[in-house]
Amino acid sequence: MQNKLLTLLLCWFVCLPAFAQKMQESQHQQPATMLDLGTSMIAYGGELSKYASFSAMFHGRLVQTRNRWLNPAIELGWGKLAANNVRYVSETGTPNRSFNTSFFQLTAQAQLNIIKKPHQRIYIGQGIGVMRFNPKDDRNNALLNRSDTRAADESYSNFALLLPTSLGGTYHFPNYLGIGMEVGLMNTRTDYLDNISQFGDPTTKDNVLRVRFSVIAPLTYDSPERDTERKERLTKRREEIRLKNQREKEAFEQLKKQPKGKTNTAKPAKKAPAKKKPVKKAPAKKAPAKNQQKKPKLFGIF
Numbered sequence: 001m002q003n004k005l006l007t008l009l010l011c012w013f014v015c016l017p018a019f020a021q022k023m024q025e026s027q028h029q030q031p032a033t034m035l036d037l038g039t040s041m042i043a044y045g046g047e048l049s050k051y052a053s054f055s056a057m058f059h060g061r062l063v064q065t066r067n068r069w070l071n072p073a074i075e076l077g078w079g080k081l082a083a084n085n086v087r088y089v090s091e092t093g094t095p096n097r098s099f100n101t102s103f104f105q106l107t108a109q110a111q112l113n114i115i116k117k118p119h120q121r122i123y124i125g126q127g128i129g130v131m132r133f134n135p136k137d138d139r140n141n142a143l144l145n146r147s148d149t150r151a152a153d154e155s156y157s158n159f160a161l162l163l164p165t166s167l168g169g170t171y172h173f174p175n176y177l178g179i180g181m182e183v184g185l186m187n188t189r190t191d192y193l194d195n196i197s198q199f200g201d202p203t204t205k206d207n208v209l210r211v212r213f214s215v216i217a218p219l220t221y222d223s224p225e226r227d228t229e230r231k232e233r234l235t236k237r238r239e240e241i242r243l244k245n246q247r248e249k250e251a252f253e254q255l256k257k258q259p260k261g262k263t264n265t266a267k268p269a270k271k272a273p274a275k276k277k278p279v280k281k282a283p284a285k286k287a288p289a290k291n292q293q294k295k296p297k298l299f300g301i302f
Contacts, residue, residue: 031176031218036061038214042079045207046193047200048099049083056080057210063111066222071111078104081193081208095199096137096149103133107162122169129162131188135195143195151198160190170216178216186210
């Protein structure tokens with residue numbers, strides 16, 4: 001593992017002159033994409049250990065730095081976890097008491113900038129990704145297919161979902177070379193990094209603490225035309241916001257100058273009364289004359 005780290009760092013420093021020459025040619029441009037390479041100290045948290053021992057992880061990351069608030073990133077990493085606890089005892093069976101797991105992980109991350117200046121940045125990152133791991137015992141024998149180390153009919157996949165959360169910061173020199181540091185949890189959605197679940201606490205997931213160190217260099221730059229267009233668009237947007245705030249302030253000042261209790265000085269127009277339709281009276285019935293006598297009917301019919 002140490003030889004791999006030394007080889008990676010040597011390759012990185014050999015490539016630095018080429019990056020420096022490219023940056024001297026593009027000092028008038030703003031970086032659009034950063035290449036982030038480095039190593040991490042990682043510690044496993046599970047049934048056999050609670051972040052007690054650290055091992056190494058290597059990573060490469062591409063970060064798009066053009067946006068003001070939110071920057072997307074994609075990362076590829078590989079490393080190794082290990083723990084040994086000869087005193088671990090389970091009430092339900094006899095699990096393995098040591099393990100080592102090599103893994104690869106690929107994640108995509110959104111970085112929300114808390115502070116972003118031309119040469120400093122502090123951000124909160126939340127990502128999603130996948131991990132492939134391979135747990136082994138102290139004799140370097142794979143544990144995935146050894147059902148005797150787990151409960152009956154207990155099996156699992158060596159692929160796991162990751163939801164990494166982190167807090168980090170970067171500092172860039174005038175030539176845009178930079179350094180970075182990040183602290184976070186990988187938040188694995190598996191309980192089998194150590195090959196132990198039902199013989200331990202199956203309600204919790206194994207996790208990985210990560211302290212990350214990196215060196216950063218620009219990979220691509222914005223063209224001068226695009227950078228100018230972006231600045232003009234930002235300037236126009238700021239001017240629109242300023243004018244909107246000014247109009248709202250003037251409207252508020254006019255409202256304050258009005259007398260109390262009179263929010264609207266204009267009197268409402270009076271409505272003309274609606275014309276009533278003439279009501280037709282029913283014809284009056286003529287009362288029978290008092291002196292008029294009724295004629296008797298003949299045979300009760302005529």
